[in-house]
Amino acid sequence: MIAAGKPLLEIRGLRTQFFLHEGTVTALDGIDLTIYENESLGIVGETGCGKSMTAFSVLRLVPHPGKITDGSIKFKGLELMNLTEEQMRGIRGRRISMIFQDPSSSLDPVFNIGSQLGEVISLHQNIYDKDALKKKTIEALKLVRIAAPESVLRQYPHELSGGMKQRIMIALALSCNPSLLIADEPTTALDVTIQAQILNLLKEVIREAGSSMILITHNLGVVAETCDRVCIMYAGRIVEIAETFELFGNPLHPYAKGLLMAFPKLGEQKEELAVVRGTVPNLMEPFPGCPFVDRCDYATNVCERVRPTMVEVEPGHMVACHLYPKGGGWQDG
């Protein structure tokens, strides 16, 4: 998998900060992450660890008073950080799309589905002819397996169910064939039965379109079912990245171990991540060492003082933890 794909999105040293009256919150503190073509990557972590901010940073839509203060984001080799706002708009929705957690608040309540879909399609594909546009919007709805697209076009968001709205969000996001879809907890707000449908739909349409997906979730079960690789975040940093199968079988970081220990066995389904004892560090106070130090059973002196760097322990399996010293990994056997 890793050897096969070409890199699609390369994030290096990304730092996103919020400048508040009370101080500066470092929401993302040096994120390094690569997404390859034709893969789906899961991002997992507790609430507030920076999953959504990673997504917003990629689209350069970090909400005020947040700012990207450092780092590089390359999309197919193109440095997004250097683009003008105008050029960036050409990327959004066309090359990289995003869907949000709550479909009930993600559609403009006063426009019908047809005009919201038509708006994006005519924006990115320059289609202004009414009939051609309608044909395109119907195609987009059929893509997400909506049975009666003609009537849905005339409906308003409040007339549709949550699952239906999320289908439409997916249609909106995929209507211009983006190479990358970022789905930020796309099923959290839905009924359990609908969740599975939407996940399967996402998997299928992404595969059909030959796109890649970043799936942000709290739910390890969702990751296990959907993603090729997983990235575990903690307090604004990435602590471990591996292929899904590898991570579930051989978690390395103490935080990842804790999460997986509480992960239900085959067949069960758990909604939220397991709670690991202790609290997350305050992102307003800079800390020199490992952010997990207070909650870690294996913490030593060095964890307090020195920030662990990413080490490739197995091919494609990387972890940022002092338990796995540089050069002490698989290469040395």
Add this chain to the structure above:
Amino acid sequence: MADLLSYIVRKLLLAIPVILLATLIVFLILYLYGADPITAVAPPHASAEDLEALRDKYGFDEPFPIQYGKFLKRLVFDQDLGTSVARGTLNTDVSYLIEQKLPKTLQLMAIGLTISYSIGIPLGIYAALRQDTLKDRGVMVFTLVGYAMPSFWLGILLMMALAVYTNILPIGGTVGGLENIILPALTLGLGNAALTTRMMRSSMLEVKRQDYITQLRSRGLPEREVIFKHALRNALLPVITVIGLDIGWFVAGAVVVETVFSWPGIGMLVINSIANADFPTVQGCILVLALFVVLGNLVADILYAFVDPRVRLG
């Protein structure tokens, strides 16, 4: 369309008790106030018997429920508001008096409302788009002053600034001409403009934080379309709902402003009639003003349903 019509009819039917209640309260106040129109209109040398005879003729000697009952009966069966009992207009039909003054008040309110919204809506958007900057703060100070200032005082200040010291505009409005309307309309409109600005601003700020706005940006929509097509339309909804309330506010405001500027509308008529204890005219005016408030609310309801697909009339 049939839905809309039946909705309007239903709303109007529901409004009847409200309007009647308003007239009842006014009637009661006038009655308890004990003012006597007859002494005012009777010839100076009229004897006590003459006065008694006049009271009898106009029905002012009867007990309260009978008087009110007669008023209602005339109103419902003859669509008649009775005749004036004030000196200069004795025996003139009240409906005629109102017909004379109504267009002037409508003019004043229409221009006042236009001023109010054409200042309030753009200014509110402007402030919201520059939240927490100096410009935003400036707008907020203006609105606070505009809102806190009573309209009669604002009227007098405007009068001094634009008429007394600079002679740009005429002071009074008795003639009812176009240049006479500017001062009263400005006075009426500015206070409400301040309120509209604040509402528009907070509504816009609320909408700007919504997921669907970020979602629209994430689809690459240009910022001006995000703001002026999507955010604006949503942010206008709460402002439209208060148009109905605004009209009620304007009715009250018109009475004050017309008096300050002696603008010859219903407000002036009602004030003069109260001073003359011209009961039938006061009643007639109150009826019309109450109708305004009801119609204002109806218009706002219909407008709201028109712009918000989530609202079904019924």
